[in-house]
Amino acid sequence: MTTATWLGRPVEGVLFDLDDTLFDHRGAADRGVRAWLSGLELDGLLEDHVERWATLEAFHHERFQRREISHADQRRARIRAFLPGWDLADDALADDTFAGYLACYRAAWSAFADASVALERALGAGLAVGILTNGEQRIQETKVQRTTLASYDVPVFASSSLPAAKPDARAFHHACAAIGAEPASVVMVGDSLRHDVRGAHGAGLAGVLIDRVGRYRPDEVAGVTRIRSLADLRWAS
């Protein structure tokens, strides 16, 4: 039995968010969209297109997470809104065009260097470890398999395979049961204050905010445990 603790609390397990926690989604999306846009020859400033793409991604992916539209349809909605002058009414044409972005995005996939440190420490401390992510199961597993995260053999619990997405408590409870740990003895680590940290608290887990770039103001995270690097996660015993 493990004697690991986090802030004085006994810990049996840790759940990591994937995108922008272990996996550098934002970096890959940014590098990917720039590579893709360089071939599209759109009018206007590159930076404006990059920002518009990010806004559309956040908006439509959130709709997918709320189960308003399918994963395929959120991609189509994004590409149609991003290229309003293009004839993308046909799903196959929209999918083909989106595939151009996807190829550039996938070529840029990488995990954060401190992800390996965090996973090695958690596994070394005898903790049950899982990845709890809002996304499509197959895609999220592919991100793990194609990066340095693959060598840790950590199970992936993606919202498409769960009763609900984070911040719904059911997502956390399902993942805790799957790794064999009580919610009260599990720490959730993620970059989203709402999805990962507040969601974890609502489900009875401890929550840790990974905020690499100071995205949140101090008043927004009052009372929240915030770290700047996954290397800051240390399991006392």
Ligand SMILES: [Mg+2]
């Ligand atoms: Mg995330």
